[in-house]
Amino acid sequence: MKRAEAREQMHAQILSAARQEIAVHGGGALSMRAIAREVGLVSSAIYRYFPTREALLTAMITESYGNLAEALASSGADRKRNLARRWETLGRAFRVWSMSNPHEFQLIYGTPIPGYVAPAETIPAAEAVAVHFLATGAQGPVGAFNSTALSRQVGPIAGALDLNPSGTAAVIAEIAALVGMLTAEIAGHFVGTADPADHLFEAFLRRQTTTLGLS
Amino acid sequence: MKRAEAREQMHAQILSAARQEIAVHGGGALSMRAIAREVGLVSSAIYRYFPTREALLTAMITESYGNLAEALASSGADRKRNLARRWETLGRAFRVWSMSNPHEFQLIYGTPIPGYVAPAETIPAAEAVAVHFLATGAQGPVGAFNSTALSRQVGPIAGALDLNPSGTAAVIAEIAALVGMLTAEIAGHFVGTADPADHLFEAFLRRQTTTLGLS
DNA sequence: CGGATTGAGAGAGCACTGCTCTCTCAATCG
């Protein structure tokens, strides 16, 4: 029993050290050896806990999705009656989290690390994030996304969550758009045009609620 | 004279080899030594042409922006009278280019390579891409983006290109949204919901032309 | 209680990386 506890503690300690590393140097630069040094282990010992760098990254991605989902859950959005306000609250919470944890954001939504392919086990974690937006924005139909082919594709999840198909497709696109906005801001692509991007982001949220028919 | 020619040829040869490397392994995995091997040089000789890996990446980014801008220019969009059709043509050309050159796309719009910061010299190259969308979509006002603070920020470029300020801000956001859509598709984030994403993308373009008041 | 088993950690080593340094030698310039 004790053995298992110690193991779990070491596991957590490594993840924590990795998180610290990533916050400074970014995900692509994550070094197994540096983590080992930080937790006071020799490099090879790390591999007792994570068989490969990729495994460590996957664990971190899952964790980051969880952190983000939690930030959305505790934004107070779900206590709001007005759907437009609710969507805006979610959007702002997303942005605040992303700006506070840019490297975690990039870990999830950025270019995969060289050769890295997100494994299936990260999908439920990603869904935990999407669900907040779907529940808020996909209740009604959205004209531009009203196509039979598209509805058939998103049918399963729309059905499972009791949502409107065209609304569901629209929200999926709007999540991607939101991520695009934040990626651009973090990468500094707005410098010279709309940086700081606060006003642009607020206008963007207004546009989204209009598109989704929430206002 | 001959000397300078040979140097320029070697320069181009290295870039070409790097491009080939990137197409296979992605930007983060770009190896100076592998490039050297491919062009038949010893590793240290590469540094006669690019003082650092970062310099090589910058050169590649600029080149990629150029390729993308050229793909947009030769899409035939600017021959179209109908602005909505024109925007859709640009969007589709962007998507085709991105799907054909995913690693180049990620080089430009993805997570910066560990420790890499896009230097100022890539900005004009990025503008060459944006200009196509601005010229097409930013002629009229867009309600959600009509704020004085925002208009003041984008004022300079809107003025320089003789565009509507709120329309300009809207197009900037829509470019980011478009990039977000393509990033998600390339990263496989639509798998399980809307993959293949053709229909979602077409609906997305419809939504954009509506938002921008082009239809 | 005592021997067998397990597994965490150590350490050496392999093949790779970006980059620096010094050396050679052929092409160019004056």
Next chain:
DNA sequence: CGATTGAGAGAGCAGTGCTCTCTCAATCCG
């Protein structure tokens, strides 16, 4: 024709992910 330049070679440094073998303490079981 001699001096200068600069491309390329080669060795080397500090770092990487990962593998292998070894040790030794903690646990398990008869």
